[in-house]
Structure formats: C-alpha cells, structure tokens
Amino acid sequence: AVAVLDPKREDCSYPYDELCGCGVGFKLIQALAGNRNQTIDDLLPYLDLVATAIAADIVPITGENRILAKFGLEVINTSPRPGIKALIQNIKKQTLTISDVVFVIAPRINAAGRIKHGNYAVELLTEFDLEQATAFAVQIEEFNTDRKGLDKQITIEALDQIALNSEQERFTTVVFNEAWHKGVIGIVASRLIETYYRPTLVFTRSGDRLAASARSVKDFDVYNALEACAEHLEQFGGHMYAAGLTLKEEQFPHFKEKFEAVVSGSINPELLTPEISVDAEITLDEITPKFFRILQQFEPFGPGNMTPVFLTRDLKDSGFGKPIGSDESHLKLFIKKNPEEGFAAIGFGLAPKMDVACNGESFDAVYSIDENVWNGQASLQLRLRDIRCKE
Template sequence: MATLSDAGNIDYRSQTETRWTFKTPPDQASSENLAAALGVSPSIAGLLVQRGITSFEEARLFFRPQWEHLHDPFLMKDMETAVTRIQEALNAGERILVYGDYDVDGTTSVALMTTFLRARDAEVAYYIPDRYKEGYGLSMSGIDFAEDNGFTLIIALDCGIKALEQSAYASAKAIDLIICDHHRPGPELPLADAILNPKREDCKYPYKELCGCGVGFKLIQALQRHMGLPETLLYPYLDLVAVAIGADIVPITGENRILAKLGLEVVNNNPRPGIAALLDDQRAGNLGISDLVFRIAPRINAAGRMEHGELAVDLLIEANPNRARQLAQGIEQLNTERREADGRITDEALAQIQATGAREHTTTVVFNPDWHKGVIGIVASRLMETYYRPTLVFTKSGDKLAASARSVRGFDIYQALEQCSDYLEQFGGHTYAAGLTLHPDQYEGFKAHFETVVSRSISPELLHPEVQIDAVLPLEAISPKLLRILDQFAPFGPGNPRPVFFTAGLRDTGYAQTVGADGNHLKFQVTTESGQPRYGAIGFGQGEALPIVRGAVPFELAYSLEENRWNGRSEIQLKVKGIRNTPAT
C-alpha cells in the first residue's frame, strides 16, 4: 500500500510542534578506523557507522551494490515448487492468469510477470480487481473469471497471503494458485501450490523487506536460472522494481538497495516506453527514488483510484512509444481529477475535525459516505501530516464501510488494528499504512476501541513530528566535495535517509521571504557571525518561521544538502527540515 507516493502537491502544514532528536554519535574508534580504510574524513565515516557500516567490505557493498550481491532466489520457501509448477504450465500450454492489486506495487508486479511470461510464449492474461466492486486482494470474481476463461493457474502478486476463503474456492474449481506476497501472514496460511513470502515464519530467506514486485522479481529470477537464460535478460525489468520499492515505502537497505540502485540506472538510461511517457521523456540521467515516488507513482495510482488499475498495466507493458504516450495522457487526466478530489475531500475532513473537536483525541477518525474511495488513502496521509495522529478515513463501500489507515513514525498501526479485529470484516497492510472494512453498525464501537488501544500504547512523544539529526556540521565544512560524497549514499529512502545536519548561530543575509501561492514556503540565505560563507536555503512548509529568520537572535537549522540547478547554474543549497531560535547561554 503506497503512502508517500500519494503525498500530492498541496501543502497542509503540521499543527503540532516538531521535536529535534540527535542520533547516537558513532563510536569514535570505529569511525577513525573506517576513515583510514576508506581514505575519507572521520565525519563521513561517522555517517556510515551510524548506518551500521564499519568495514571496508561493507562500505564497498554500500557504495557499489552489484547484481552478484543479490540473494539466491531458491533460498525462499516454496520457490522450487513455484518454478516447477510454472514450467509445467508452460510445457503443457496451460492458460495462466497473472493477478495483482490495483496500486503501484500490484500493477508493476503484474506488468513484470506478464511481460516475462509472454516473452516465454506463455498463454497469459492479467487481472486487476475493481477497487469499488471487488476491493483489495484476491477476489471470488477474479477466480470466477479464471474458471470461465479456462485458466488453470493463477499467479497472485502483492496479495493473497490472507485469502483463505478465496484460495479454497480456487482449489474447489481445480485452479492452482501461486501466491507472491510481502504482507504479514495471519495465523493460518491460504491453500496454494506455493506461497512465496519472506515474512513467513518458516521462510529462511535472508532479506525480509521486499515489496510485492520484489518478490515477483525473485520468482522470474528463479525461472531465469531454471531455464538457463542469461542474467542480462532480467535487467530491463528493474525499472518496474525500482518504482515499486519507492512507492511502497519499503526500507532502502540490503537487497532493496541493490534492486533500487540498479533499477534507477534503467530508469535513467533506458526505461520502458510507459515509464518514459510518464516522465515525459525528461530524465536528464539523475533521477532518484523521490522522483519515482512523486512523479511516477501518483500517476500509476490514479488509474486504479479514478477508473481501473488495468489502465496502468496496459501502459507499463506497452512496447510502442507512441501508443505509450497516448495511454500516459489518459492517465494524466485521471491524475488531474484525483488531485481535485483529494484536495476537496481533505478540506471537508479538516472541517469535520474542527467541528467535532476530534483533534483533541489521540487518533483521528473521520467518515463521510460520499467521499471517493479511491482517494481516502491520500486524505489520510494529509490529515496525519497535519495533526500527527494515527489516522483513519472512512467512506461507504457497498453495504460496508471502508477505511485507509496511516500512522506516525514509530507506531505500528497494523498491530493496533489487530487488537480491534473483533470489529472488522477484513484488514491488511504494513506498519504505517493499512486498509480495512467493517459493517456500519460496528463503526462507533470500533472508533472508540481504536482510540483506547492507541492511547494506551503510544508514547506521547510520538504524537509530535520528529527531525532526526545525524551530525553537527559547521557551515564552513560544507563544500562541493562533501556534497559529491553524500550523493553517493543514494538511493535514499526509509532505512537510508539523506543525512540531516545541525548548525547553530546562523543569521539571514537579508533576503528572507515567503514564497508559494499561500506563502507556505521560506526562501533565504544563511551565513555565520563573520558573514562568510553564505548558502541559499529553502524551507518547504516553513513559511511561519519567517520572523525567526528575520529576528535579531541567531537561529539554528536542521537541514540536508542538495544541488540547486537554475538557469544553467549549479550551487549548493540547504534544504531545511526545521528552524528555531538559538537558546540564550
């Protein structure tokens, strides 16, 4: 379930105080030893040590992830069985149905598996459930479709791990099932020929945090080895994997980091026509994970949110660039409609919170039967950013209520929902994002119990957004060389964020001003008491800090470093995470 990819373009400023926390300083001896081994400064080595990198070999893997560092796919439980069953289907000319969810992870998974199997001359089609008629995951309607059209094998991607009734239904119809999922299993596993999920308790696969498309990629990697095909044949699929990794907010660590790094190379150098069309062919060879999250993922999601997820798969498997551009234009129109809908609904939800006093609670739970089901996840993200509470946004879905859930950093909303399962028809998801359905008569009871569960278990400090600071950095230590080295820490994301620095005793050079349509953002230039050096700074959503920057008292910044390109010029810029007055001594 995507979260960050749905963040959108509207700025809703947090109404809670941000807390600044400093990460534990790295061990000095480890930093000095690593600095000597790598020939870098102790400060750079310290940032690596904070990420668990203490040896030359670990640093080499971090900075130069390679294909050969990927794990053997056959280490995953049931992989041999899955490969054997698919090979039997290929040999016998069986019809295979590739089934996946309607979000980015699901549609990229389906595109990946469909194109791989079609290249093997398989009798294959794909199926994406209708968000409104069928809901999330493996559906009875999808299984009926498979039976009616002569499919004898379903490969379910990014879903299925909790499909107990559906898997039994498929079995009764003599339809075999291979499940490739990454969501947490329940106490009972579904009935299937093979279940590929590194989060299975009995799966010893070394890396547990693959996204759904990542699990699908491990399956085609295993098929490639089984068939004796060259590894290079798999490289073109990595753009899909990188998009899914970014959109699904999985950690950019371990195998995900390798797949993301290699996938970004494909995106920047030779993306499939569908992705190139979504980027409008403007790549410039330096796109990162955030570009995939904010430029590609919302558009792919818009298909399933506003019309049907199959439109996204159609685009992602299209080989003709002209046809891909036409499909991308249609999806762009859906994305425009999505932005209009989520902006309106967010305003209505904020008004509901204000009117009911819900902002005084530990949780935020809102409901309107007329809200568009396709955008309630985006609205939940916006409300969470505004009030910084575990958040659920409900709407009507048939004869039930459906909700999207989002959580604050450090609080597992999936576990909280588990404690409310007596009220729920169905739920699933991750630590920070989940979905659920319930009967309308259970809504008030669930809402009260959810508030009780969260208020009893959440630490008070988690109800305030946090800026995590890696290290103190004098302004004089900033240099193009430092930025070049920091850029090599990429790809950035959960588990490997862009380093954040702290500098005190700063002053504005006199150019501070708010920018943006509503003056939400802050642009200024900082310097030290001596007047040198000077660096431009941009603070998105920091417009209210203008008096601090313009004040007579020196201020402190939490920020990351980035390259700012404008009118053919390039300069170092501070991307501000937080601003506050320097305390008097």
C-alpha cells in the same frame, strides 16, 4: 497452489525478506531465466519496473532492495521503457534519484488505480511505442491532477469535521464521509497527520460497508490497536504504520470510541510530538562539493537508509526570504555562509515559520543537502526540515 513465493514465510530460507511484490516477481523471472541459460544482463530491462515498485511501496532501501533500486535507477536514467520515458520526459533533470521516482513517477502510476483503474497503468508500462505511451501518459497525468484535487478537498473537509466535532485534543483522528473517494483516503490520512500528529483513520462508504485507511505515527503499532478493536470490525489487515479495514455502519461509533480508548490507554504521550532525528551537527563551511559527493555514495536513500539530516546553529538569512508556491505555503531563504557566500534553502510547508528566519535574528536549522539544477547549472542547496529561534 503449486508454490507460494513469500520471503516472509517462516519456512522460507531466502536470506532477505523485505522484497516488495514486484521484487518477488523479479526473483521468479530470475529463476526461470537461469533454466533458460539466460544471465542477469538479459533481465536488466525489467529493473526500471522493480525500482519504481520499491519506491512506490516504501519498502526498506536495504540489502537486496538497495541493489535492485540502484541498478533500476541506472536503467531509468539510461534506457527506460517507453511508458516511463513518457512520464519523465518533462522533468528538467539529467539524473533522476529515488526521490524523483517516489514523488514523480510512482504517484502518477498509482493515480490510475486510485481514480480509474490499474489497467491504465499496465497499458502504459507495457507499451513499446513511445507515441502511444505518451498518449497514455497524458491520460494518467489527468488522473493525477484529479487525484491531487480530490485529496486536497477531502483533507479540508476532514479538518473541518475535526473542528466541528471539537476533536482537536483527542489521541486519535477518526473521520467519515460517505462521499469521499476510496482511492485517496490513505493519502488524506497521511495529510491529516501533518496537522494532528496522532494515529488516524479516514472512512468512506464501500458498498454496504464502511472502509477505512489507517496511518500511524512513529513507533506506534496501529495494527495492534486495530486488533484490540476486532469485535467491531469485519476485516482488517496491514502493518505497524498503515492498515485497511471494513466494518458495518452501525459499528462505526462503537469502533471510534473503542479505538480512542485503546490508543489513549497504550500510547506514550511523547509519541504524539513529531521528532526529527539529526545525524550530525555541522557548520556551513563543511558543506562542499566533495562532501556532497561522499553523501551521494550512500544512495539510494529510503526507509532503513534515510537521507542524512544535519543541524547547524546560529544562521542568518540574507534578507530576501519569502514564501513561495501557488498557495505560498513554502519558504525560500538564502542563508549566509559569510558576507559574500551562502546557500539557497527551501522549506516545504515552512512558510508559517518565516518570521523565525526573516526577522534579522539568528536561527537554528535542521536540513538535508541536495543539488539544484537551474538553466543547466548545478548548485548545492539546503532542504530545510525545520527551523527554530537560536538556542
């Protein structure tokens, strides 16, 4: 190679080493532009791609990434390229946030590569004609629908496999089915951690080998655990919280037991209980439009700069709490601030805890604050992370 651009190299003196791949590409374009007497203003149209990559790669939203994400969001909200405009034209929000990029734009772009081929996403993002871009977006929406169906079905099958093998009490989850789609096994691994909070690997067949995606829990280095099992692996790579690997099929049972032994012998049992970090305890009276505007100044949020999380005690629902969603897995409440006022609250995946909030008794809640827009009217709402009986 003539040159290797990698800010994580030990011999690289660039002051920020958390750029994603697209960010590194943008720095190359910036350097080339300097030699052509172009300014940063000439490069602003590329920042919608950079912000999308920062969100999709889940890199820290700190330092230069935070700056690139902020100005990239401005491009997305004011003059996005036709491909991104086609993806977001059905979103009924005036201003998109980094969360919208993470949960709306990025999954659809990723779905093309997971289900079909990454070239479909490239065609979408490089198309200059909005009508053609819209046609590409419709196709990618179909891929995303297929992706959601696949990861939901495979998650159900994997949970059944854990139960069938009586592996609910292990320190690790290692599941395998040769028919599972390779493009979604990483998503499935993350889904399984929501039920069994422990280091997780999901295997499928890839040619004459088995391939897996690994996901970990907070503060446990799954890469180091895999390294301790290297005798059973063909290849592996990744980082503390996510990794990929391949092995020969005959090595699978040996690897599964070795991985369980390594994790059980090294993990602090406290790490197997999910924990929510609370930034501050506040009362509902402190939640005002001005307070929310101050919080917005910390955006964009993401790894390294997470959305502030608050605890409020002794709350009561208005009596109209109910499960919502197609499978009624989410919880919608109206939490009383006083007899006349209160806040709407939504808790994704919290419907099983409905009895805690809707039994007439007080409860404590951990939440973040966001803005809900309905029929053009904006109001503050609580995004519930968890609820518990009053302590």
